[in-house]
Amino acid sequence: MKKTLTALTLGAATAALAVPALAEYPTRPIQMIVPFGAGGATDISARALATALNNVVPQPMVVSNRTGAGGATGSVAVRDADGDGYTLLFARVGSHTVNPAMNPNLPYTIDEFRFVGVYEINPVACVVNSNSDFNTIEDLIERVTNDPGSVIFSSAGVGSMPHIGTMMVLDAFGVEDIADAVIHIPTEGDGAALTAVLQGTSDIFCGSASPAVPFVEAGQMRPLLVTSSERLDAMDAPTVAEAGVPELRALVGWTGIAGPADLSDEAAEKWGEWLAEGVQDPEFQRILTSGGSVIELMSPEDSVQFVNDAYETFRAVVVALDLEID
């Protein structure tokens, strides 16, 4: 009896020791960190993807929210994690393009992450109240140029996508001295920024198209411009190419998965495969497209390129317009 027990214990111990060495990644659950609040756009996207990936990834994924400081808290947690592929981040345009471009004091840089796949693109739309005098984006530009300081725009806060986005649009249309030409009213989020447009507190909002779609469909707001390459189903507004500013196509939101910079090649490669299969899930596609997003999966290499390009574009605007936060 005692012998059997010893043998069993030994056998179990050997097995326990042997498994990690032999088995492939992943051998235990993977922690996926969402650096924004539960129930928000990133969270919905992340949880929909995690659900779809449950059928693909051999180990469970634990999605947890670590919010704070515009995504910095969660991002830093992943940057400081081991590169073994068991701690990954749902990175987004706010945490990994806009903030790094605008805020030199940010406790991380985008080089400290290794991207394994950008899977979601959110076009930006400029919307005004339907009672507004602005019928086209040109009307708006004309007013800003002729009467500087008369137009107010709302954003989801300093250093948010709508903040820099509006500036980029005005810059692309050749408005000069943007800081004095328009007045910026930061609010608590996209919802509050759109409420400001609805109330007449603000004249225009240029941000992620998704939250603006219901207002446009209900006739409460009018879209003036979208940054997608083709017109959106839900918003019949000129694209940036039609408006003669094709460079604004770089102004889009995105969501992707990243690990710390020393993430293993094995993990990156696996994630590339898993994501290719996961994004095909019909339920995932339904949830994302109903929120107004475009599913566009990039390979790990393309993702890194895309994120770096987006950063460079935004950074150039920030430097040119002196938008840096000190």
Place this chain on the structure above:
Amino acid sequence: MTFLEALAAGFALVAQWESIFFLSLGVLVGVFAGAIPGMSATMAVALTLPFTFALTPISGILLLLGVYKGGIFGGSIPAILIKTPGTPASSATAMDGYPLAEQGRAGEALSMSLYSSCIADFISNMALILFAAWLASFALNFGPPEMFTLIVFSLTIIAGVSGDSLIKGIVAATLGLILATVGLDFIGGTERLTFGTVELRGGINLVPMLIGLFAIPEIIAYIRNPAAREQRVRALGHAALKWVDFRRSLKSIFRGSAIGVFMGAIPGIGAAPSAFLSYSEARRNSPNRDNFGKGELEGVAAAEAGNNGVAGATLIPLLALGIPGDIITAIIIGAFMIHDLTPGPLLFQNNAQIVYALFLGLMASSVILLVVGSIAIRVFRYIADIPPDLLFPAVMVLCIFGVYAINNSIFDVALMLVMGVVGYIMLIFRFPAAPFLIAFILGPMLENSFRQALLMSRGSPEIFVRGPITILFWCLTILSVVMIIRATLRAARLKREAARSASRLEAQSKT
């Protein structure tokens, strides 16, 4: 589709075991989640959202609404039993609920909280159904200047919750306002009082601070002097609420519900200020004024009516305009969109049956809350019988666990403990915690709306009197301040007279 057809279709959607099941499940989950310190109603709704992806639209939305309503009530359970508000909105409930539990009247306090919650919830739902369009147009007129004047008026609540000394209340409120400025400056984006730490960039988190301020001082007090606790009678938590007590609180319940409906219809305020406003109005108008803060059932009733009154009304901006009033409704908007429903005016045109199903479900939720709540009370009130040397360590563990779970952050736990020490020092020197908390919650709204308004007007202060709403709130503010000054002077005079007559009596007895 005519109104009756839509109503009938809506009824068909709700009157299925599935809808009622998910609504009840939601209320149940909400009550228990709300009862866990650190797990706020907002978090419970957010965590439930992924489960609604696979449900039919109406089941999913009813599930979320159930969690929301259950959570707001559930928060009052630990507020009463262990002085740990389960959600920020139930802090006002702790002010009278916990003293009642100390006196062995936890059962009465919990029942009062439940009845008051259900009545306020029902009134709020009716307001949503009957006056949605009217209240929504009011909400649309509520820009930054109006918000600023409302918050200035709300700050007069401080006088109502300061207890014995108005001066100490104002000092505590000032401290709260200062702490509210920590983090990234909202308009300029610069760091304020962060001392270079990443954790403080996002500001001080409300929930750890709340729990630190209310629950931890009680634990420290017990550690320092356990004997004081042993002598008190606590194990009498089973007395039923008396009809006379309920009857005399009805006025405060209705007033609190009305305040809740009003505050809920305006985007961006939330349930906590509403609960405090309702509490302070009840105290001002009650004949039992002096008993508030020492264990007054009417105080519990007012606070709970104030925060549950928000629950239905907060759907007004969502359904009528498509705008989220708070984080919870923002999450519910997400649920609408996932099911291809457009929140806002279009919903009444395209999916009228969903709207009416929602209305009917909301009405049912008040009744379900009553049933689920009574069961929960029966389960939870045994907590009042647990001996303190078991209860306090358990509360401590629960607080640390709950606070850690919000953000998986040890920093938040440290914050809670530091705030606990601050709260204990305030307790010793008899500085009230409620004004501190109110100022901390209202501080950012005050500052942001002030600066947004000035940005709108390009620096001209005239914007603060731009319309009837702003002028109304200025008048109300002046009125309250005058009444506070009069009440304070009268109290001082009475005190002086009492002292004088006492000394006269003393002199007489000597001669």
